[in-house]
Amino acid sequence: MADPRPVALDAFGGDKAPDAILEGAAIALGQGVPVVLVGDADRLKGRVPRGIEVVHAPEIVGMDESASTPLRRKPKASIRRIFELVAEGSAQAAVTCGHSGAAMAAAMHVLGAIPGVDRPPLCTVVPRRDGGQLVLLDLGANVDCKPEHLAQFAVLGEAYARAVLKLERPRVGLLANGEERGKGNTQVRAAFGKLESLPLAFVGNVEPLGALRGECDVLVCDGFVGNVMLKTVEGTVEVVGHVLRDELRRNPGALLGRWLLDGAFRRFRQRTTYDSVGGAVLLGLDGVAVVGHGRADARAVASALRYARNCAAAGLVASVRHDALLAFGAAEGALAGISTEP
């Protein structure tokens, strides 16, 4: 039976808030996702779509404020209150398109990390050439990582792929500049051995081209590199679309070609992160926390809400907790076995 509890949505997060947020909430509600809006009730009065309740949160964290603002200066901020609703058990998941640093700080503070997780990573999926989905993490929560953090990301990403994508034995790859063992920078070379010692289907180093072709299901990297990779995918899709339209304009079959192309591109975008997923989930927390794109329009907000509901419905948190305990336990055992003198 579907969880009747709503997804808590930050009404005042994102470049187009609250208009796009309100519209996105209405779309998602129409698609069967229960939503509760969190924000300043006075400012929302008379604008809330029918069937949606409001939880009052009088403060707003601006994009120019520090990430710690919801912890210190503005404890009543909407970007914090959404996670409190999850922690209290009155919402099944939380979504914000606001200040991502503040969202992560608030989520970490309010929900807390699952045992064994030091640094919750941001995770999303990217469409692969073979029609599958590539789970990519970290996307920017941790721009400076140690090898053991990459090992934690591997476990969390694998648990995600099992729970949400329903893969039985997800193949985990380590993002590198070549497939051979020994490729990669110092960090990646050190992480290789740690990933090997985990109870995962580790397929070794994987290059971006190979990953996008389907050589692995989960691709692990630090948050700086993952952010570059995700935004390069977005940017390249944009460049290709622009150049192709430009090329077709020069062609005698132009109008028909552009019409076909536009339709194809629309359906393509529906498969990509931004439109179909609408955000990234912060893994390793004791609750489902989805961080949407700051530029999210109503459709992307609705996608983020559906995504959050799907993660919650898939039992993501329980799955991550189970796999994390198992893996970190096993890994510690393995490492202990190596380092212990007879």
Next chain:
Amino acid sequence: MADPRPVALDAFGGDKAPDAILEGAAIALGQGVPVVLVGDADRLKGRVPRGIEVVHAPEIVGMDESASTPLRRKPKASIRRIFELVAEGSAQAAVTCGHSGAAMAAAMHVLGAIPGVDRPPLCTVVPRRDGGQLVLLDLGANVDCKPEHLAQFAVLGEAYARAVLKLERPRVGLLANGEERGKGNTQVRAAFGKLESLPLAFVGNVEPLGALRGECDVLVCDGFVGNVMLKTVEGTVEVVGHVLRDELRRNPGALLGRWLLDGAFRRFRQRTTYDSVGGAVLLGLDGVAVVGHGRADARAVASALRYARNCAAAGLVASVRHDALLAFGAAEGALAGISTEP
């Protein structure tokens, strides 16, 4: 007047060597690029296109050998001899599609670095949405970099953009996960100040999406990140092409649509790295050294030869030498000024 000296081409480098190499040499020669083939004369006998000479180099470095092989075990390797021809002044540039680590080691050893350059980066161009070209470096020559290396890459990339792309004042960006100052990992944050102190049009941090839209002309990053970005562009182009063809197949106008799309994609690929440039140039050396793709086919080999000839004809080495001296001198002065007590 065009330089009459040939471009030295490693006949035994690349997955499809020597067949694709020989064919590529013939194509380039037909396009007005003089070529000299370097490799085992016995094995090339009877297969060399008319109008092309052979310089004998009896040894071949395999893909499974170490990068130092042309320096130690196989000093007569073709992948080393091509750079010797440049150093001797009998070739205007050198091209290999072989072992890229060995190519870089041999080029560095034989040609030597320009004063002020510690770690020559690999550099190429990627098509931007606005029709311009994005100079991207390093692409993998240096996977672990210090901030001062990124500063050197900035100077070298800017000199490249002036000389080869004929830009008067190239805008230089630092690849990061956000545009604000203070974004980036530890390395990038430390490099920011160093780039600021250089006599360049430094535009600050640039995200991949912004760079591909045209916010800068030169994008600086370490070799690990640059390699990920370049290969993600390649992979995404492949995924988009595949998905679009797939989408069009479902459409009633399928045949016409695919025909239009294939033409557009062909022309698009002609604008991209792999087909139109065919390789990356190793910057900061006392000679033009181009490293082609290991999977290069004949057309890509021809592109790499044209690219090498264009870099040489543009006076790349003299330009880099001039700008490097100027910039590193100025930067050292600036840094000395900061650290010197009154």
